[in-house]
Amino acid sequence: MLAPPLVVVDHLTKRFGDTTAVDGISFAVAPGEIFGFLGPNGAGKTTTIKILTGLLRPTSGRAMIGGFDITTHPVEAKRLFGYVPDEPAVYPKLTALEFLSFVGDMYGMNAARKMARIRELLGLFELQADAGALLESYSHGMRQKVALCAALLHEPKIYFLDEPTVGLDPKSARMLKDIVRAVTRAGGAVMMSTHIMEIAESLCDRVAIIDHGRIAAMGTVPELRELRGRETLEEVFLHLTGGLEEQRIAEIFREPART
Amino acid sequence: MNQGPLAQTWTLTQELIRFRILASQRDWSSRTLYIVAAIASSILTLTIFGGTYFGVRALVAAKATGLLGSIASWAFLVYLFTDLFIAFGQALNDMYLSSDMPVLLVMPVRSGSLIVAKFILGVVQNEVYVAVFLLPFVLGYLLALAAPWWAYIVCVTGLALFPAVLYAALSTITIITLRIIPPQIAKEILWVIGAAVPTAFWLFNFARFAHIEGDINSLQLPTAPEWLPSSWMGHLLTSAGAGDSPAASGWLGFIALVTLVACPLGLAVVAQGFAEGWSRATAGKRIAAWSRGAPPSLSPIAAVIWKDVSGVMRSPQLWFNHIASLGFIGYLLVGHQVQSPLLPLTVQLAMLQIGFVAVLDSLNPGMTAISLEHASIWLLRTAPLTPRQIFVAKIVGAYAQTGAITTVAAILLGVGYHFSFGATAALVFFALLMSAAAICYGVEFDTRYPSFDWENPNAINRGVRMIMPFLNGLLMLALCGAFLGVTRLALRTVWGGSAAVLLGLFWCALVVGWIFVRTSQEAVRNLAALEA
Numbered sequence: 001m002l003a004p005p006l007v008v009v010d011h012l013t014k015r016f017g018d019t020t021a022v023d024g025i026s027f028a029v030a031p032g033e034i035f036g037f038l039g040p041n042g043a044g045k046t047t048t049i050k051i052l053t054g055l056l057r058p059t060s061g062r063a064m065i066g067g068f069d070i071t072t073h074p075v076e077a078k079r080l081f082g083y084v085p086d087e088p089a090v091y092p093k094l095t096a097l098e099f100l101s102f103v104g105d106m107y108g109m110n111a112a113r114k115m116a117r118i119r120e121l122l123g124l125f126e127l128q129a130d131a132g133a134l135l136e137s138y139s140h141g142m143r144q145k146v147a148l149c150a151a152l153l154h155e156p157k158i159y160f161l162d163e164p165t166v167g168l169d170p171k172s173a174r175m176l177k178d179i180v181r182a183v184t185r186a187g188g189a190v191m192m193s194t195h196i197m198e199i200a201e202s203l204c205d206r207v208a209i210i211d212h213g214r215i216a217a218m219g220t221v222p223e224l225r226e227l228r229g230r231e232t233l234e235e236v237f238l239h240l241t242g243g244l245e246e247q248r249i250a251e252i253f254r255e256p257a258r259t
Numbered sequence: 260m261n262q263g264p265l266a267q268t269w270t271l272t273q274e275l276i277r278f279r280i281l282a283s284q285r286d287w288s289s290r291t292l293y294i295v296a297a298i299a300s301s302i303l304t305l306t307i308f309g310g311t312y313f314g315v316r317a318l319v320a321a322k323a324t325g326l327l328g329s330i331a332s333w334a335f336l337v338y339l340f341t342d343l344f345i346a347f348g349q350a351l352n353d354m355y356l357s358s359d360m361p362v363l364l365v366m367p368v369r370s371g372s373l374i375v376a377k378f379i380l381g382v383v384q385n386e387v388y389v390a391v392f393l394l395p396f397v398l399g400y401l402l403a404l405a406a407p408w409w410a411y412i413v414c415v416t417g418l419a420l421f422p423a424v425l426y427a428a429l430s431t432i433t434i435i436t437l438r439i440i441p442p443q444i445a446k447e448i449l450w451v452i453g454a455a456v457p458t459a460f461w462l463f464n465f466a467r468f469a470h471i472e473g474d475i476n477s478l479q480l481p482t483a484p485e486w487l488p489s490s491w492m493g494h495l496l497t498s499a500g501a502g503d504s505p506a507a508s509g510w511l512g513f514i515a516l517v518t519l520v521a522c523p524l525g526l527a528v529v530a531q532g533f534a535e536g537w538s539r540a541t542a543g544k545r546i547a548a549w550s551r552g553a554p555p556s557l558s559p560i561a562a563v564i565w566k567d568v569s570g571v572m573r574s575p576q577l578w579f580n581h582i583a584s585l586g587f588i589g590y591l592l593v594g595h596q597v598q599s600p601l602l603p604l605t606v607q608l609a610m611l612q613i614g615f616v617a618v619l620d621s622l623n624p625g626m627t628a629i630s631l632e633h634a635s636i637w638l639l640r641t642a643p644l645t646p647r648q649i650f651v652a653k654i655v656g657a658y659a660q661t662g663a664i665t666t667v668a669a670i671l672l673g674v675g676y677h678f679s680f681g682a683t684a685a686l687v688f689f690a691l692l693m694s695a696a697a698i699c700y701g702v703e704f705d706t707r708y709p710s711f712d713w714e715n716p717n718a719i720n721r722g723v724r725m726i727m728p729f730l731n732g733l734l735m736l737a738l739c740g741a742f743l744g745v746t747r748l749a750l751r752t753v754w755g756g757s758a759a760v761l762l763g764l765f766w767c768a769l770v771v772g773w774i775f776v777r778t779s780q781e782a783v784r785n786l787a788a789l790e791a
Contacts, residue, residue, distance in 0.1 A: 057790060
């Protein structure tokens with residue numbers, strides 16, 4: 001018997017005034033699965049993830065996290081996931097150590113487990129030397145690492161990662177991929193948005209391509225390639241989301257006329 | 260931009276001013292709030308005009324020539340010290356920490372043109388403050404003295420130049436400081452200087468005012484420092500008001516000359532500062548030595564309170580309210596001897612005084628409780644916390660600050676006024692009540708109109724946004740004052756006046772209890788509906 005999905009999205013819609021950012025999308029993420037969420041800028045990826053994490057309320061439809069409706073049972077649902085936002089905004093006047101300790105307290109971790117885990121994660125992301133520095137002195141990439149540590153700290157079963165590799169150095173990006181694989185091997189579920197097709201192709205078990213708030217295609221990478229008759233995921237993506245044709249690009253960047 | 264330096268500066272200036280106006284217009288999502296703020300500003304301007312006009316008329320009638328000749332310099336000095344606080348922040352925000360600088364500095368524009376355009380933008384913003392606070396004073400002063408027509412032209416011209424001199428000097432100091440100290444640290448230091456220097460100066464000088472004695476027509480305020488531009492403006496207004504055209508034109512000429520020297524000099528220093536390289540980043544990592552150890556494990560509510568209090572302790576610019584509140588206590592204590600003959604000092608009057616301090620002190624912590632989360636609000640919103648837990652943490656965190664400050668302030672006032680232990684305890688209790696209510700109003704307002712996209716956490720930069728919770732606080736204080744007054748009139752002889760104080764406090768506690776219930780319900784609802 002298959003384990004029930006950890007994330008269920010059912011006809012989810014979000015409107016901002018007259019603009020429909022997410023338009024009746026449905027999908028599920030099973031335990032052990034890495035689900036990629038692809039789409040052009042403004043397609044609705046971040047809005048969907050923000051609804052799933054309780055940052056935005058859906059206009060209609062449901063989002064279930066580990067069996068809990070995020071709108072009606074937000075606290076129970078929030079205990080189950082870790083989240084990395086698209087912008088790694090952290091408290092500038094706290095040190096990394098204090099920030100992670102604060103996050104651990106939010107999730108009710110006991111002192112011994114919390115400190116052991118913080119040391120482990122800071123070591124993994126090579127942040128020990130800067131653990132006592134205020135976060136306002138951190139670079140973008142370092143803040144991204146701290147945000148990743150915060151998401152991993154309480155060892156949740158579900159992860160929502162919004163562009164998690166932005167700002168990371170190659171070593172840390174590779175480490176993140178390994179962590180994501182390890183999490184899913186242990187029965188967890190990961191939903192991540194990304195613009196990097198190579199990451200989606202090499203990492204994700206399934207991907208959904210969203211455009212104008214609607215899911216244009218969903219399946220495994222080989223399925224999508226086969227279905228659309230394209231060789232790469234990038235071609236599938238551009239075919240579905242209307243990428244600029246080569247001729248049009250050439251027109252825009254043509255050699256300036258000599259006067 | 261393929262233009263000459265002047266044309267480029269003009270284009271940049273126009274564009275920057277236009278963008279600033281657009282940003283201000285788009286910043287106001289609530290029309291009601293905008294109307295209330297506009298009405299409050301108009302009332303303030305009219306009050307300054309009317310107060311000056313009738314005050315000067317009264318001095319003329321009393322033949323108080325000494326006071327007439329010295330009040331102008333002191334009025335401009337009040338503005339100068341307010342500007343000291345504003346201009347430091349403005350120079351930082353408009354130039355060094357401005358989010359558009361990375362874009363503008365890589366464009367093919369001359370850095371000199373950019374600095375001049377930014378400078379003019381800063382001066383234009385200061386001119387708005389001048390129009391609201393100083394113009395009605397100048398017009399009221401001249402009108403009351405029936406000054407000749409040319410006096411208006413001379414004084415308004417001087418008034419227009421005044422903020423340019425101040426802004427040039429203060430932005431130069433700011434930029435020089437930033438070249439020496441890393442910006443993230445320098446901005447904190449400059450804010451504290453901007454708050455503490457005027458407070459200390461005023462306390463010192465008010466102590467001199469408070470002890471002057473004699474007949475009103477022989478009185479004169481102490482001489483304000485002559486090297487300050489505020490004194491030059493004071494001399495210009497005094498001589499123009501007296502119809503002394505050679506003296507007035509002389510002072511205007513002097514101010515214009517200094518403007519022509521100070522502004523280019525200041526701008527050259529600022530432009531040089533940017534030519535040497537610019538970065539918003541700190542020069543070095545600041546290690547918080549006190550936080551190297553393992554932090555304790557706390558409950559979620561306690562963790563949020565600890566996080567907020569740590570943030571405040573490490574952000575001196577958030578201490579402004581507290582410095583101003585304690586400064587106001589100093590002012591009350593120094594002015595005690597002056598006030599007593601006008602209005603007899605009773606426990607109830609002291610309670611109103613400390614109540615005002617509590618409302619003033621609670622403004623910033625209350626109305627920024629949620630907004631201070633800034634872009635990090637995602638963390639609280641995705642953590643397994645209920646809206647009620649967030650509300651409790653925010654109320655307690657804000658109250659921890661203002662409760663401590665108002666308690667100290669009330670004890671200082673009680674001791675300074677030579678009150679009994681019981682009367683001082685009543686002051687402390689009343690201060691805590693008023694502080695609690697003002698915090699509730701502030702937090703409720705902030706949950707309704709949170710602002711997460713600010714560049715500077717100090718509420719002074721939120722402009723008129725703070726008027727609503729402040730007015731709520733003042734109304735609540737007026738209501739409590741009415742209760743205290745009525746009970747004093749009715750029970751002044753019972754138990755030596757103690758019954759009046761106790762019953763007054765009881766009624767006030769009921770009012771605050773009602774405010775707490777109403778605002779907390781509303782705030783929790785707002786937090787539950789908050790989208791970020």
